[in-house]
Amino acid sequence: SSEWIESAWPTIKKYLAPALLGKTVSQGREAGSLLARVRGHRMAKAALENALWDAEARSKKQPLWKLLGGTRREIPCGVSIGIQNSHEQLLERIEAELAAGYRRIKLKVKPGWDVNVLEKVRGRWADITLSVDANAAYTLDEFEHLRKFDQFHLLMIEQPLWNDDLYYHARLQKELRTAICLDESIEQARDAACAAETGACRIINVKVGRVGGFSEAKKVHDVCQANRIPVWCGGMLESGIGRSHNIALSTLENFSLPGDVSASKRYWKEDIVEPEVEVSREGLIAVRDEPGTGYGVREDLIEKLTVKKACLGQTGLCRVVF
Numbered sequence: 001s002s003e004w005i006e007s008a009w010p011t012i013k014k015y016l017a018p019a020l021l022g023k024t025v026s027q028g029r030e031a032g033s034l035l036a037r038v039r040g041h042r043m044a045k046a047a048l049e050n051a052l053w054d055a056e057a058r059s060k061k062q063p064l065w066k067l068l069g070g071t072r073r074e075i076p077c078g079v080s081i082g083i084q085n086s087h088e089q090l091l092e093r094i095e096a097e098l099a100a101g102y103r104r105i106k107l108k109v110k111p112g113w114d115v116n117v118l119e120k121v122r123g124r125w126a127d128i129t130l131s132v133d134a135n136a137a138y139t140l141d142e143f144e145h146l147r148k149f150d151q152f153h154l155l156m157i158e159q160p161l162w163n164d165d166l167y168y169h170a171r172l173q174k175e176l177r178t179a180i181c182l183d184e185s186i187e188q189a190r191d192a193a194c195a196a197e198t199g200a201c202r203i204i205n206v207k208v209g210r211v212g213g214f215s216e217a218k219k220v221h222d223v224c225q226a227n228r229i230p231v232w233c234g235g236m237l238e239s240g241i242g243r244s245h246n247i248a249l250s251t252l253e254n255f256s257l258p259g260d261v262s263a264s265k266r267y268w269k270e271d272i273v274e275p276e277v278e279v280s281r282e283g284l285i286a287v288r289d290e291p292g293t294g295y296g297v298r299e300d301l302i303e304k305l306t307v308k309k310a311c312l313g314q315t316g317l318c319r320v321v322f
Contacts, residue, residue: 001043001184001210008044009308016041016048017312028053028067029215042187042212049213050245058292063248065287068214070251074284078104078258079266080133080235083113087120094121103283104129104155104258110137115145118152129258133158136184140168149178155257156181156203166191170200179203183234187211189219196227203257207234208249209242217249225254235260240273244293247277251287261285272298272305 015038023034031049038045057064065072079102084090094105107117109132121130131154138146138160149157156179161168163184173180179202186192186204188211195201204224208217224231233250235243246261264276271277273295279285288294 003041003043008041008047011038011041011044012048013310013312016044020048021312025052028056032213032215042216043209046209046211046213049215050208053214054245054292061291063287063289063291064245064293065248065251068218068248068252070248070287071253072251072255072287074286075233075247075250075255075261076103076258077261077279077283077285078102078106078129078131078232079262080106080108080260082108083110087117090117091120091124094125098125098128100263101279101281101283102258102262104131106131106133106158106260108133108135110134111142111145115148118149118154122152129155131155131158131181133183134160136161136163143172143175146172147175150176154178158205159183159185166195166198166200169195170198173199173201181205183207184210186220188216189223192220192223192229193227196223196229202229204229204231205234206231206249206255207236208245209236210234214245214249218252221252221254230254230256232257233259233261235262237267239268240264240271240277240295241293241297243271243277244273244295247285247287248293258283270298270301272301274298 016035019034019037020031025031028049031052035045053067054064057067079097081090081093084093097105105128134157136159146160158181160180161172166185169180169182181203182195182201183205186195192204206217206220208214211217211220221231231254233246233255235246238246243261250259250261263279264271277285
């Protein structure tokens with residue numbers, strides 16, 4: 001993403017929060033139209049919109065996942081493993097994640113760290129559910145090289161080409177037996193529709209922040225379901241708050257593949273939610289029935305970790321009426 005903390009902070013403070021302050025909303029989905037006059041900045045928008053969805057669910061004493069239209073009571077989990085210092089280190093990481101119960105292993109790849117790595121992994125584990133994520137590391141010159149991935153029986157190869165491309169992914173998908181999964185190329189439901197029409201992929205990764213919030217994420221899900229394209233929930237370096245949003249989204253019907261939603265302890269010594277997110281030995285996260293996300297916020301820990309704060313519009317707060 002082109003966004004980072006020091007871009008999101010002033011964008012929310014100067015533009016997005018003022019677009020909500022003093023307004024009355026009755027549903028979380030209404031935030032989208034109020035924020036639409038600001039182009040881009042989808043992750044910053046998602047932070048605000050998703051908070052309103054959560055507030056709506058809590059006011060209705062309803063779990064967020066039910067408000068979103070979810071049906072699953074537990075979600076299957078996978079993990080993403082970055083490029084390691086050695087093959088041996090990678091194999092040790094994979095072994096540990098499989099022992100922890102995760103159902104899908106995703107490996108980051110790039111030229112020089114791909115086919116040789118997959119040979120080692122498949123030589124050790126012939127039958128595990130395995131995928132790779134290129135993060136746009138390849139170009140047209142490497143079409144022939146990418147065909148070699150077919151021999152490893154991968155669930156998918158994620159975003160092999162440019163982050164904003166559909167056309168050349170469609171050309172590449174015609175050349176590969178392995179399913180292409182699009183990630184960065186999908187920023188809105190319209191992109192998903194174009195990908196479906198052009199055959200640019202067979203799977204789509206939905207990140208709620210990347211598409212600007214729950215409302216657009218649901219639209220992407222619905223477009224994919226209508227076109228029989230399975231989706232899964234991608235993860236980033238979320239705290240327990242963002243992770244709880246991913247869990248809720250993953251309960252929608254077409255989220256049929258294990259997502260990058262893992263336990264709090266994979267990233268944090270202490271998470272800012274309670275209880276912390278846990279994954280069972282079977283590689284599942286149970287969906288909570290409490291109102292909203294189902295997770296409480298540890299305000300004491302947030303206060304301890306806070307490095308900057310701002311109070312926005314004491315006299316003109318967004319009025320949420322549910």
